Amino acid sequence: MTANYFLSLSIWLPILAGVVVLVTGSPKNSGCTTRWIALVGAVLGFAVTVPLYLYFSNDTASMQFVEMAPWIPAFNINYHLGIDGISLWFVLLNSFMTLLVVIAGWVVIEKRLAQYMAAFLIMSGLINGVFAALDAILFYVFFEAMLIPMFLIIGVWGGPRRVYAAIKFFLYTLLGSLLMLAAFIYLYFEAGGSFEIIKFQILPLPLGVQVLIFLAFFMSFAVKVPMWPLHTWLPDAHVEAPTGGSVILAAITLKIGAYGFLRFNLPITPDASHALSGFIIALSLIAVVYIGLVALVQNDMKKLVAYSSIAHMGFVTLGFFMFNPMGVEGGLLQMISHGFISGAMFLCIGVLYDRMHSRQISDYGGVVNTMPTFAAFFMLFAMANAGLPGTSGFIGEFIVILSAIQVNFWYAALAATTLIFGAAYTLWMYKRVVFGAVANPHVAELKDINKRETLFLALLAILVLAMGLYPKPFTDTMHATVQQLIEQTSVPKY
Amino acid sequence: MTFATPNLVPVYPEIFLLMALSAVLMLDLFVSEAKRFLTYACSQLALVVTAALLVVGATGHILTTFGGMFIDDPMARTLKLVAIVAVSFVMAYSRAYNQPRGLFRGEFYVLVMSALLGIMVMISANHFLVLYLGLELLSLSMCALIALQRDSASASEAAMKYFVLAALASGLLLYGLSMLYGATGTLEMPLVANAIVSGAADPAILVFGLVFVVAGLAFKLGVVPFHMWVPDVYEGAPTAVTLFVSTAPKVAAFAFFMRLLVSTLGSMVSDWQSMLVIVAMLSMLVGNVTAIAQTNIKRMLAYSSTISHMGFLLLGILSGSLGGYAAAMFYVVAYVLMSLGAFGLILILSREGFEADQLDDLKGLNKRSPWYAFMMLLMMISMAGIPVSVGFFAKLAVLSTVLDAGMTWLVVYAVMMSLIGAFYYLRVIKLMYMDEPADNSPLIAETDHRVLVGLNGLAILVFGIVPQPLIDLCMVSISQSMR
Numbered sequence: 001m002t003a004n005y006f007l008s009l010s011i012w013l014p015i016l017a018g019v020v021v022l023v024t025g026s027p028k029n030s031g032c033t034t035r036w037i038a039l040v041g042a043v044l045g046f047a048v049t050v051p052l053y054l055y056f057s058n059d060t061a062s063m064q065f066v067e068m069a070p071w072i073p074a075f076n077i078n079y080h081l082g083i084d085g086i087s088l089w090f091v092l093l094n095s096f097m098t099l100l101v102v103i104a105g106w107v108v109i110e111k112r113l114a115q116y117m118a119a120f121l122i123m124s125g126l127i128n129g130v131f132a133a134l135d136a137i138l139f140y141v142f143f144e145a146m147l148i149p150m151f152l153i154i155g156v157w158g159g160p161r162r163v164y165a166a167i168k169f170f171l172y173t174l175l176g177s178l179l180m181l182a183a184f185i186y187l188y189f190e191a192g193g194s195f196e197i198i199k200f201q202i203l204p205l206p207l208g209v210q211v212l213i214f215l216a217f218f219m220s221f222a223v224k225v226p227m228w229p230l231h232t233w234l235p236d237a238h239v240e241a242p243t244g245g246s247v248i249l250a251a252i253t254l255k256i257g258a259y260g261f262l263r264f265n266l267p268i269t270p271d272a273s274h275a276l277s278g279f280i281i282a283l284s285l286i287a288v289v290y291i292g293l294v295a296l297v298q299n300d301m302k303k304l305v306a307y308s309s310i311a312h313m314g315f316v317t318l319g320f321f322m323f324n325p326m327g328v329e330g331g332l333l334q335m336i337s338h339g340f341i342s343g344a345m346f347l348c349i350g351v352l353y354d355r356m357h358s359r360q361i362s363d364y365g366g367v368v369n370t371m372p373t374f375a376a377f378f379m380l381f382a383m384a385n386a387g388l389p390g391t392s393g394f395i396g397e398f399i400v401i402l403s404a405i406q407v408n409f410w411y412a413a414l415a416a417t418t419l420i421f422g423a424a425y426t427l428w429m430y431k432r433v434v435f436g437a438v439a440n441p442h443v444a445e446l447k448d449i450n451k452r453e454t455l456f457l458a459l460l461a462i463l464v465l466a467m468g469l470y471p472k473p474f475t476d477t478m479h480a481t482v483q484q485l486i487e488q489t490s491v492p493k494y
Numbered sequence: 495m496t497f498a499t500p501n502l503v504p505v506y507p508e509i510f511l512l513m514a515l516s517a518v519l520m521l522d523l524f525v526s527e528a529k530r531f532l533t534y535a536c537s538q539l540a541l542v543v544t545a546a547l548l549v550v551g552a553t554g555h556i557l558t559t560f561g562g563m564f565i566d567d568p569m570a571r572t573l574k575l576v577a578i579v580a581v582s583f584v585m586a587y588s589r590a591y592n593q594p595r596g597l598f599r600g601e602f603y604v605l606v607m608s609a610l611l612g613i614m615v616m617i618s619a620n621h622f623l624v625l626y627l628g629l630e631l632l633s634l635s636m637c638a639l640i641a642l643q644r645d646s647a648s649a650s651e652a653a654m655k656y657f658v659l660a661a662l663a664s665g666l667l668l669y670g671l672s673m674l675y676g677a678t679g680t681l682e683m684p685l686v687a688n689a690i691v692s693g694a695a696d697p698a699i700l701v702f703g704l705v706f707v708v709a710g711l712a713f714k715l716g717v718v719p720f721h722m723w724v725p726d727v728y729e730g731a732p733t734a735v736t737l738f739v740s741t742a743p744k745v746a747a748f749a750f751f752m753r754l755l756v757s758t759l760g761s762m763v764s765d766w767q768s769m770l771v772i773v774a775m776l777s778m779l780v781g782n783v784t785a786i787a788q789t790n791i792k793r794m795l796a797y798s799s800t801i802s803h804m805g806f807l808l809l810g811i812l813s814g815s816l817g818g819y820a821a822a823m824f825y826v827v828a829y830v831l832m833s834l835g836a837f838g839l840i841l842i843l844s845r846e847g848f849e850a851d852q853l854d855d856l857k858g859l860n861k862r863s864p865w866y867a868f869m870m871l872l873m874m875i876s877m878a879g880i881p882v883s884v885g886f887f888a889k890l891a892v893l894s895t896v897l898d899a900g901m902t903w904l905v906v907y908a909v910m911m912s913l914i915g916a917f918y919y920l921r922v923i924k925l926m927y928m929d930e931p932a933d934n935s936p937l938i939a940e941t942d943h944r945v946l947v948g949l950n951g952l953a954i955l956v957f958g959i960v961p962q963p964l965i966d967l968c969m970v971s972i973s974q975s976m977r
Contacts, residue, residue: 072887074965075894115864137890141881148875151920155928163928167920174880174916178909185894186902 007065007081009048010091011129014098017041018121025114035106038117042102045124046095056088058476061484063134063198071138076193080134085481086262086332087131089474090255093339094131097251098124100456101244104347107452108243108354109157116157120244123149127252131259136184136195140177143256147173150245150253158240165233165240172233176220180264183216187268201267204493210272217264218280224257227280227317228287231310238306239359243350246302250309250342255335258316262328262485266320270489277321284321285414287314292421296428301352301359304429305345308385311418312338318415319400323489327403328482329475334396336474337384337467341393344381344460348374351453352433355446361432365439370446375434377449377457382430384464386423392467501559504566507547507574508614514540515607522600530598537603538585541610545578554974558620562682565620569752569823569975572967573617573745580741580830581610583946587838588734590940594845597642597732605642606738609635613746619753622671622681626664629714629750632743633660639738640731652730659713659723667710673703674758683758691761701765707754708769715747715804718776728796733844733851736792737837740800741830747804748826751811756819756976763814770812771904777805778911785918791853795836798915799877803829809908810892813899816972821891823968828876828888828957835873835950839866842939842947856922858931866937867926869951876954878919879912884957884964891965 017037025034057064063082071079083091101120109116126149129142147170155166184195191199205213223230234254238246266273273280288311295307312334319331351374352367353359368375384391387398397418405412438444449457467474502509518540522533548571556567584606592598612631619625637660641653675681677699678689689695713720728736755766781802788794807829810822843850843859850856860867876885889912897905939947957964 072962072965074962074969075890112860115860141886144881144886148871148880151923152927155924163924166928167917167924170920171913171917175913178913179906181890182893182897182902182905182909185890185897185905188894189898 004051004065005067006048006051007083007091007128007132008067010045010052010095011081011125011132013048013125014041014045014095014121014128015125017045018118018125021114021121022118025118034114034117035102038102038121041121042095042099042124045121046099049092049095049128052083052088053092053477056083056477058085059480061085061480066134071135075137075188075195077137077195078135079138080196081129081132081138082134083132085478086485087259088477089332089336090131090252090259090339091128093255093336094124094127094252097247097339097343100343100347100459101247103452103456104247104350105242105244108350111157116153116242116244119149119153120248123153123248127248127256130256134197136187136197136200138195139197140181140184144174144177146253150249153245153248154237154241157242157245160240161236162240165236168233169237172223172230176223179216180220183213186213197263200264201488203268205269206494207271207275210269210493211275214265214269214272214276217260217269218276221257221260221265222283224260225254225313225317226257226310227283227314228291228310229283231287231291234310235303235306238309238346239300239302243346243353246306246346246350247343250306250346251339254309254313255339258313258320258331258335261317261320262332266485267488269493271492271494273321273489274323277323280317280321281411284314284318285411287311288318288415288418289421292418292425295425296421298425299361301349301361301429301433302346303359304361304425305342305349305385308345308422308425309338309342311422312342315397315400315415315418318411319396319403322400322403322407322411323486324403324406325479325482325486326399326406328485329478330396330399330403332396332478332482333392333467333471333474334400337392337396337464340460340463340467341381341384341391344377344457344464345385347456347460348378348381351449351457356442361429363440364433364443365436366443367434367446369438370443371448373454374449374457377461378430378434380461380464382426384468386426387419390465390468392464392471394468395471500561501557503551504557504559504618505564506551507544508611508618510547511540511544511607511611511614514543515604515611518607519600519604522604525600530600533600533603534585534589534598537607538582540607541578541582541585545575545582548575548578556975560624562684563621563624564618566618567975569971570618570749572971573749573823574614576827576830577610577613577617577742577745580745580834581606581738583834583838583950584734584738584741586942586946587737587834587841590943591732591734591841591844595643595732597734602639602642602734605635605639609639609738610742613742616746617749620683622675622683622686625750625753626668626671628746629667630664632746633664636739636743639735640727642735643732646730646732648730649732652727655730656723656727663710663713663720666706666713670703670706670708670710673699673706677703683753687758687760690759700759700762704759704762704765705769707759708766708773711747711751711754712773714750715744715808716800717773717804717808718780718801719773721777721780721801724800725793725796728792728800729790729851733792733837733841733849737834737841740795740833740837744800744804744833745826745830748807748822751808752819752976755811767812767814770808771901774805774808774812775904775907777808778802778908781805782911782914786914788918789853790851791840791856791922792851794853794918795833798918799829799833799836802911802915803877806889806892806908809896809904813895813901815895815899816976817898818892818895819976820965820968820972821888821895823972824891824961824965825888827964827968828884831950831953831957832873832876832885835869835947835954836877838943838947838950839870839873842866842937842943845935845938853922853925854932856925857929859926861931862934863937866947869947870926871923872951872954874919874922876958878916880916882955882958884954884961886958887961887965
């Protein structure tokens with residue numbers, strides 16, 4: 001592979017587009033130019049990530065599309081980018097979801113449109129940076145810088161309790177990431193003055209130190225995932241965020257936490273990961289079972305999907321800490337699939353919210369009578385969320401359960417309850433919202449989805465089905481990297 | 495009796511500044527109220543020439559003159575330049591603010607320049623007397639500046655507080671210095687250092703003196719438990735003066751620490767290190783926690799930016815390595831940039847008969863002016879130490895040297911304090927972006943002011959993306975100056 005700059009482009013093109021949107025988006029123009037510039041930026045941003053998949057080599061576990069330039073020589077910090085089988089899909093997923101968010105916010109956002117579009121585009125670039133960074137400080141810079149646009153998105157365009165939710169989101173995440181920063185600085189000296197993540201991964205460390213570093217990383221990523229009991233920011237942030245914010249939050253930012261476990265916890269502190277795996281598995285199972293039950297009693301649709309996200313992410317961390325290739329791949333598949341499904345669920349709720357300005361389940365009923373096309377799409381995504389075979393939701397959960405049963409029957413048994421709870425809370429919500437007689441005059445006046453809405457729902461429906469029926473393209477890219485990761489974690493480092 | 499003329503070349507910038515400020519003082523007598531701009535322009539010109547003399551005369555070597563009382567090294571040149579740039583920004587930012595408040599007078603500029611002269615003398619002091627001379631020049635000019643608005647009761651009160659406490663601190667410092675003199679028999683810093691290293695001095699007296707010296711220094715820097723004056727002075731003084739007090743003198747205080755603790759008492763590092771650890775920890779705690787409760791933005795910045803950031807700065811110094819000193823210097827430069835920007839923006843929000851000094855005055859700033867709101871956002875994330883801003887790299891540099899010195903627990907403590915700090919910086923962002931404006935009067939700012947704020951904000955962003963030049967500058971200055 002010759003030198004190329006696809007990764008840099010995937011980071012800086014959206015950011016540049018965001019800046020252009022900000023500069024041109026004066027209050028005087030109607031917003032039409034703003035929308036089109038944002039759309040062009042998002043399309044280009046996605047277009048430059050496609051070659052990443054096309055030219056990706058499945059045979060190697062080493063980093064691909066590597067770019068390396070000195071950034072701050074005083075601390076030996078480099079602008080070092082690269083992706084492997086773990087990160088590839090998240091760059092693509094992120095750029096794709098940003099495109100959908102731009103389309104979804106097309107006419108819905110009336111307040112400060114330019115700033116809204118710019119925030120999403122800039123955030124998209126920063127998130128790509130998180131997934132592509134191979135230098136710890138570069139990672140940290142993207143990781144933290146991403147918080148500010150997200151903070152503003154929740155706080156400016158969110159619902160009534162938006163400020164509370166935004167500050168909670170920010171402080172929770174900052175708490176974790178500051179501890180991670182301390183761990184990075186420690187590793188910097190241990191690695192002989194280098195912030196290279198790859199060097200961190202081969203560093204021999206005594207178990208006691210590994211445990212501390214593991215916990216520092218854990219604080220940072222567990223908040224992001226989020227794992228029980230650090231999850232309380234998520235329902236607040238989701239409920240109050242605008243639709244686009246919820247989509248990016250659920251589809252992408254949660255994945256950053258899980259990605260962090262794979263990139264930092266497992267390879268850098270393998271022995272601590274083994275030693276503390278019982279702890280993580282317990283938390284994951286609590287997330288699956290307990291949060292599943294919590295989701296059952298929600299009255300607010302968005303809150304319900306938010307809790308279901310936590311339960312689904314519990315599967316991801318469970319798979320990772322089984323320490324077998326199947327578990328890790330299952331977790332990764334679950335992450336990608338959850339990106340599509342949760343994004344789709346939030347977009348569906350957004351479609352309803354734009355018409356009714358309510359997220360309460362009790363305000364709806366009989367939507368199928370007035371919005372049949374929408375009801376069909378919503379049905380598909382609800383089924384996928386419940387893990388119906390043939391949809392992408394099934395694959396990841398199934399593989400994780402399979403890998404868990406190899407380790408311990410009871411892990412698998414508890415995890416499998418999600419198939420019941422997931423179906424219960426999703427389908428019960430679906431039933432109350434969509435089926436039955438038309439509940440009130442507002443529902444009777446609903447108009448079915450327009451072309452724009454059909455477009456993004458159809459795109460997601462195709463992906464959910466395609467991944468569910470033929471996941472091979474996804475797993476093929478992962479094998480080599482996951483294999484190497486498992487080998488790395490199985491060898492004691494001290 | 496012979497009298498050798500000392501080598502004046504290293505002192506040219508100071509000599510020029512002194513002459514220029516005397517000239518401005520004279521000139522101002524003959525300038526009518528309407529043409530006061532001339533005074534302002536001449537003052538700025540004087541600063542530019544002084545800066546040019548500094549840059550042109552830089553040798554990259556360590557020179558001493560006046561019989562070893564005055565030292566000129568790369569660190570001094572860099573710090574002086576930072577102080578001059580800061581003062582120049584102070585003058586430019588405060589011009590529009592001063593006019594309707596009766597502060598647009600020659601005295602303001604002359605006093606600011608004489609304070610600057612004090613700062614420059616302090617930075618280059620190599621002798622206890624010279625150090626004290628510079629310190630008092632700075633303190634007295636600052637005291638007069640604070641009281642410049644003489645009808646204002648709060649300003650007078652602030653000036654009185656500052657004067658009394660500054661006198662007390664000077665007393666403590668002098669007492670400490672006299673102990674050092676008693677133990678070593680000399681006032682020249684290199685000779686004091688040699689006497690301590692040789693073991694001729696009585697350690698008990700030295701440590702006794704050191705305690706008083708550290709107390710005096712801590713007062714000047716405004717760190718806990720000698721911080722009481724900071725919030726009152728910041729709140730009481732006219733904002734233009736607060737802007738000055740919060741920036742350039744901190745550069746001098748940093749130099750003060752370097753000259754006195756590192757160069758002179760460097761061999762007693764284990765003694766002062768533990769004192770600074772306590773002072774730094776208390777400052778970060780008190781500064782960050784108390785800032786949460788403030789409703790006045792000047793008081794908030796006093797606690798957060800000055801007290802807690804100076805605590806952070808001490809972390810770099812107490813790590814006791816060249817890298818640590820360079821990190822602390824980087825931190826002070828970053829701090830000056832942030833503080834200038836934050837107070838500069840508060841000045842813009844103020845207008846005739848209205849002081850924008852409450853946090854609520856920032857409400858809805860994004861609606862009134864997205865550009866200024868974005869600039870303030872940059873200042874706030876930089877102060878909170880969040881990337882992409884110069885504040886993040888300043889924190890990173892300091893924290894990494896502390897960890898290198900083996901104090902991991904202190905790093906964890908410091909990052910926890912940063913988390914508390916993030917809360918009220920976020921609150922400012924929240925007020926600007928998420929609340930409705932309390933008044934919708936348009937923001938009027940002069941072109942130069944607008945351009946400078948833009949430059950200031952962009953500097954924070956640009957150095958947050960490419961911090962290497964600034965780090966290099968500090969590294970080179972420190973490594974060439976510290977023996």
